[in-house]
Amino acid sequence: MVKIFHLSWKGSLLKEKGMKTLFFLSAISAIIVIFSIIFFLFRDAYPIFQKEGVVDFLIGMRWYPTGQPPLYGAFPLIVDTLLVTLGAMLIAIPLSIGSAIFIAELATPRMKAIIKPAIELLAGIPSVVFGFFGLIVLVTWLQITFDVPTGESWLAGSILLGIMAIPTITSVAEDAISSVPREYKEGSLAVGATRWQTISKIVVPSAISGITAAIILGIGRAIGETMAVMMVCGNPTYGLIPNPITNVFAPIKTLTATLGIEMGEVATGSDHYSALFGLALILLIITLIVNILATLILGRLKEKQRSGSKRLPIISFELAKKIKQSLYLFIGIVIIIILLMAVGIIPVICILIIIALMYYSLKKISIKIKQKIAFSIISLSIIIVIIFLGIILAYIVTNGVGALSWEFLTTGPSNLGRSGGIFPSIIGTLYLVAGAIAISLPLGVGAAIFLHEYTKEGIVTKIIRAGADLLNGTPSIVFGLFGFAFFVLYLKFGFSLLAGQITLAFMILPTIIRTTEEALKSVPQSLREGSYALGATKWQTIRKVVLPPAAPGILTGAILGIGRAAGETAPILFTAVVFSNFIPSSLLQPVNALPYHLFTLATSIPGSKENQAGTALVLLLLVIGIYLIAILLRNRFRKNMKW
């Protein structure tokens, strides 16, 4: 009897150890992935750095890989990438923060209940759908409205990227503003401040770290975005820094667009191939810098908030005020110069007079009117956002609904997709997504369990978290290049379903880790302690006590991952997809997918207008449907969870 007990105890000990090792292995998978991405990018980029020199590669002014002699200058591409991001942020930041304030502070509960999930849903619109809209509508509209030779420009890219970033920034910033403690607001209102004074002086400054995080998230998304910029920015052949640099109608060529365009036709192993990996490495480094800056800024802000007024500020209040003033002055002068170059001197003077008048009248008017003005500006920003997104959705729905039919969904394309349906692409997307989630869900959940249940916060968890964060910030096209170099070429999978599935799995891994960790965090510690007190082992506790209540949260993460994988084009562009009427029967065969089908129809097949819009609509419905399920599930889960 004793022996049997002993045996089973030993067995369960072994099991305990085994589970822990398993979870540890999945936890370090994120690190392994990020390191292998860096390794493979570097390995394939090395020949060009050796040949051209890193400095020459970075500051060379011309990108002309097929010229004689070939020129590999990445400088204009880097500048263009930064410019298009800057433009996007100028559009997205004011609108998103205005919208976030509106949703958190001004909207009635009923409005909030509609607008908030709607904005979250919009974050799920695939970038290729934005690109499709940009290519067909925005570019033509810009060209005609501003009477310029072509609408494919910096401005088109920035507008599109700005609109794409708005839902992301808004929903994260709104969370930050909503989580400002009630007491702060009540205290401010109690001492007689108006609502606007409370919002501008108390609420927003308290939420500033969350808002900063939201903005950086938006910047990261804009820098790494491929499909939309590739479709609307024009892509001048050598890379072109706008001349003058404020010329928003100049066509530009970003790092991501260069990769997206040239990767498909480049001769593998050539200098040009290597140079493209060099670009991907630069792109990865830029996003790493943005990520690290974000971590630093957030750390600073948190520290500042925690320490409060106990510590002496590094710079005195007066000095800080002076710095602030000169910064505002500098920004003002820059804006004036930009306007001068863009629209000429007379409108600028008019604008300046209007601003001056407004400034002096603002000083005179009562705080109540000020509040009214501020609130109407905030309301206006959310109205603009809704109009932007409404126009895009309305365009796709009205144009696409004509193509929708049972045949369209259940037959294959014919005449290169001009007629017929999209059945193979639907099946292909399902295959890709199913494989991606089957790989990333166990890895991600295992990693999160290890991070949250098995270790204390320390150096190991820090490194693993940093790995997951880096992976999260890695542009999707970089995953695509890595997948091409590693799975397609090195492991000889070829263009295959398998290569696409693993690449997508790596891309959604951080999302799953993060949401699972959140779900585990929401399970109270007392439940675990109760289970241990009854003699349960760690793994028994996790399996029987922790995981069941966390399951809906994990499921939400999985669904968000599915939504993202279904809408992404760049990671599968060089690893898995083909444009054909073909349903794979093995994992090593290529596949067609909805976003790629749409991309090819929109950019390569003239005369397929109706099927383009139809495909866009189906993709949109699919992804938004998936997100809707995730949001509903999460809301239900939140309501039911009362400990």
Add this chain to the structure above:
Amino acid sequence: MITIYQQKEKQKAGMMIISIIVILALSTIWFSGCVQQQGQSGEAIVLIGRDSTSGTREFFWTYVMGKANFSASLLEKNSNGAVQQTVAQTPGAIGYVGLGYVDSTVKALKINNISANVQNVLAGTYPISRDLYMFTKGNATGPAKEFILYLQSTEGQAIVTQEGFVPLQNTAHYNTSGKTLSGTLTISGSTTVLPIADKAATSFKILYPGLTITVTGGGSGAGISAVSQGTADIGMSSRDLQTSEQGKGLVKYIIGKDGIAIIVNPQNTYAEGLTLAQLKSIYLGDITNWKDLSK
């Protein structure tokens, strides 16, 4: 007190909704007005071309440009269709595409006073034309060999003609008697050749029901690298092998010819035809306005 507050909230919400509707309506009107308005911007030349790894571009660059550098304002598109679509959307644009991509949405220019059509390419009078290739690793065998034979036959060349390309001369009928094929055949590469291979694959499958054929685009370079690595059986290309691609045992088959059409927007009233020299100075960036063409 509460009811007054609620009423105010309701009024506010009502005002908000009304203002949203008004602004939506106004912006829609403005938006549609802008779209319908005709621009005057068709005078500046907008250069459209293919990306630097495209076979079409390489041919154009070698043959028309004499390997001189393109103007820096050349906008790159990654397929023939994208060039055609952009030219159709942009009043001042000029672009080059395979003959098969010319339709009513764009206007093909005469070059040296010769119209861009199949007859003139066949007769050898149209100045910008090239061969289309299929590559296999070593001599083609099995399904790949049969597919290439089929493409080079009268039946295959009918498809080449149908798709707007220029067929080979003196072809024989394809003979299926006694042959059965099974397994898979993967074809990938040039977007120029893609429509031909796609159609040919459909009718080839009728001849050999046991065969699974995959046809994929990706570009000439992708096709050539796929076939040299063995991930595709046939690589399609609209250009010959580059130095870095030689010595890998690839065998070349010519399956047709293609004329390169110079296309402009149908609204363009400045040019009906160009000389090769004019075309070159346009793409060099020496002529930047359609009005300067007649000077």
